[in-house]
Amino acid sequence: MTDGRLSHVELLARDGETGMPCRRLEGFQKIERRHPGGFQRGSTYRHWLCEFGVRLIRQNNAPPFYISNTNATHGNCNLIMEKLRISFHRRFTRREFTMSHSSNAVFPIDALLWGIRRWVEIESPSQDGQAVNRMTDIVEADYRAQGVQTQRIPGRDGLGDHLIARKGNKHGPGILVLSHNDTVHPVGTLDDVLPFRIEGDRAFGPGIADMKGGAFLAFSAIAQLDVGDLNWTLPVTHVLVSDEEIGSPTSRELIEAEARKAKYVLVTEPGRNGGRCVTARKGIATFELKVHGRATHAGLRHRDGRNAIIELAKHILAIEALTDYERGLTINVGTIRGGTKPNVVPFEAIAEIDIRLPTPPMGEEIIRKLREIRPTSDDYKLMLTGRIKRPPYTKTEAISELYETARSIASDLGFDLSDSATSGASDANFTASIAATLDGIGVNGLDSAHTHYECMEISSAPQRAQMLYQLLRTLR
The missing domain is CATH 3.40.630.10 (Zn peptidases)
Structure with a gap:
């Protein structure tokens, strides 16, 4: 635990209606202060007095500290200053010198x-x-x-x-x-x-x-x-x-x-x-559907190829159709990629799927339906990976x-x-x-x-x- 010193106090009274400065008072008093944060001896602080109360600000970008809930007016600035002068001659406890601890704590x-x-x-x-x-x-x-x-x-x-x-x-x-x-x-x-x-x-x-x-x-x-x-x-x-x-x-x-x-x-x-405020959030599931077909030359052997992009497209339409707005379930195929060259029947195509789930049972339901997807022929292979990343908040x-x-x-x-x-x-x-x-x-x-x-x-x-x-x- 280290003592710090308050070497300069600046009080600025603000008009309660306009918020504009209306009076400035300055005082120089040295006090001892104990605080577990370890502030250095001789630190300089500024006090600003406003309609919300008195707050203390360290010059090196530390957060404010509140030491009073006193309302400031033209008439009581001198009185408040005098009270502060008297208080400076004794030690402060951490409770007295940091935030104002009461059921009416203020947040200027x-x-x-x-x-x-x-x-x-x-x-x-x-x-x-x-x-x-x-x-x-x-x-x-x-x-x-x-x-x-x-x-x-x-x-x-x-x-x-x-x-x-x-x-x-x-x-x-x-x-x-x-x-x-x-x-x-x-x-x-x-x-x-x-x-x-x-x-x-x-x-x-x-x-x-x-x-x-x-x-x-x-x-x-x-x-x-x-x-x-x-x-x-x-x-x-x-x-x-x-x-x-x-x-x-x-x-x-x-x-x-x-x-x-x-x-x-x-x-x-x-x-x-x-x-x-928020009392419910949909869960998020993300999946990747990968399709493998058969690559061939698009000109010479197009008939022998099995286009993975076309196969994926068929499944995309079926997956998007699972969206149910009435129940709050949305499914979005957000990205697709596939193929290598325009003159090659694509061997691989991939879709990334975002699912928003209102309830855990609905999550189980939609995942089961995704896993039931089958290729349109034995010439294609489907691979589905993914999980619920964030469960529903109900x-x-x-x-x-x-x-x-x-x-x-x-x-x-x-x-x-x-x-x-x-x-x-x-x-x-x-x-x-x-x-x-x-x-x-x-x-x-x-x-x-x-x-x-x-x-x-x-x-x-x-x-x-x-x-x-x-x-x-x-x-x-």
Whole structure:
């Protein structure tokens, strides 16, 4: 444990209606501070006083810390400053000096935006392990600065590391918060088609919706949990994986293992369709159908050839016909390839198939039908390979109860939290059959994920952070 010193305090009062600076006060006081994050002695900090409260910002890009919920006005700035001067003459405990720990914890918009932007501007495409690890380094450092225990799981196959943060000394099944550090955007996107910017009530940037915005909301909420809060009863584990956008090939085992230790799982994917959370997702199965025929010269011995592309085409029509919109089952033959030269009857043709499955029984049904496909003649050979990559996430009674709890909290905070089902998959597909899972509780992504206009709604971020915080401290 290391002492740090607060050598300069700057208080900026903001008008509660306009948000514009209205008064500036400065003070110079030296205090001793203890914090397990190991801040260096003599560090300089800035305090900004606004309508949301007092927050502390380290100059070297560390996350904000909140030390008061006091509202700022023209009349009470001097009084607040005097109270701070008096307080500076004694030691602070970690609880007093870090986040404001109460049932009314605040999440200032400017602090959330500052933190989200810092994470967004560390580009982290899934298949660039070093880039993802730069992001993981920052998240790990931010958690350690809050005194939160972390564990790093080394990546493999060229992918990045996974990070686990644990808070709370409670025992028994707890709450798993599930996020990912990777994005679909390649390095250079920030300098090209999607720089960080704010336009009205929207903040833009690669991965800001999916899901660095939501991951930062979770970090902010967890950081404010107070071990002395008697309402908080369940230990919290935050897992941030490095490969969700490519199917979680190296993290699925970790996700399922942590889910087995949990009573609830909260997934910080973006809200959709106006900020709705997600209580059901289709499963995903991928298959490859390969056909072998007989190659011959297309001019000299065309009659003797067996065209693998034609055989595959017949089966494609039959496979696509299995789509059933009424039941929510979709089958898409997304790619086909075959043949070698225009003057050769093709020996081989291959189709890649994407299947979206609303329920596990439907998955068993469609896989059985695919395996029943037979060649049209003995001159052809069919080979089918594939599996269910993400099982369906269905809305069970336990999931409904968890959603109703979140909806009640949201109502108390002044907004309506509707739920939805979606065809897109997430890591929630792995956990829903293990523990009650609620997805889509990150930022309102305005249905922009994976686009060159990816963005988040700014104004709803504090409420959604508060909802997540209240879930963490009140779930039983």
